[in-house]
Amino acid sequence: MNxxxxxxxxxxxxxxxxxxxxxxxxxxxxxxxxGAQLPAISTGLFNVHMxxxxxxxxxxxxxxxxxxxxxxxxxxxxVFNPFTQRLMTYLLKPGQxxxxxxxxxxxxxxxxxxxxxxxxxxQPTPDVVFGxxxxxxxxxxxxxxxxxxxxxxxxxxxxxxxxxxIFGPPPECGQMRxxx
Numbered sequence: 001m002n003x004x005x006x007x008x009x010x011x012x013x014x015x016x017x018x019x020x021x022x023x024x025x026x027x028x029x030x031x032x033x034x035g036a037q038l039p040a041i042s043t044g045l046f047n048v049h050m051x052x053x054x055x056x057x058x059x060x061x062x063x064x065x066x067x068x069x070x071x072x073x074x075x076x077x078x079v080f081n082p083f084t085q086r087l088m089t090y091l092l093k094p095g096q097x098x099x100x101x102x103x104x105x106x107x108x109x110x111x112x113x114x115x116x117x118x119x120x121x122x123q124p125t126p127d128v129v130f131g132x133x134x135x136x137x138x139x140x141x142x143x144x145x146x147x148x149x150x151x152x153x154x155x156x157x158x159x160x161x162x163x164x165x166i167f168g169p170p171p172e173c174g175q176m177r178x179x180x
Contacts, residue, residue: 004040014038016047024167027051027113035124044126046119050075050110055168058107058131064123066100068092068108073115079106092117105131132165 004010014033021030028051034044048056050073068077070092077098078089082105090098091111100106108117135158140151160170 002040002042010040011038012040014041016045021046022166024054028054028167030166034126041124044121044124048108048115048117048119050108050115050117050167052110052113052115054110056108057165057168058105060103060105060129061100061121062103062127062129064121064126065102066106066126067120068098068100069118069120070094070096071116071118073113073117074111075115075117076109076111077106078109079104107131130164130166132161132163136161 014037016033017031019032019037021032023029027049029049031047032045033041033047035041050056068075072094074091074093076089076091077100078087079098079100080087082103092098108119140155143149143154144151160173
């Protein structure tokens, strides 16, 4: 039995609008409910609001499966299957879901303005590895040796990535929006 459930101060409710995880602007932001906000929770969620063309950057979770549930708008969810080496992409509309297995590389693109989704995890605190952090950590010389991409060119191309990118495109890209 979970000792938290036996507490005389047990709280089983939380407001997913209270704890802000990330803000790009007034239309693109993420709030959350995880173990820190609701200690009795055995799952967790991000409450995500996005404009058309905004992408939740490529990433993966080392410790959690994720379920994407679309409340409003439309989103494409893309996931790389490491067993078949196949990219799988799904267009989701309100009420539809997509399962993202633990450790699988994935990303989400809002296809309409006012896209609202929940990303629900099977852990009270999911770990995340952002693609931008991974890309920045690889020395350009390794990229050159592994993929024949000139080290100087790779370094130039990734130079705008100075920190984690959660919603893309980064501000340095201006108003560039791409679909899919």
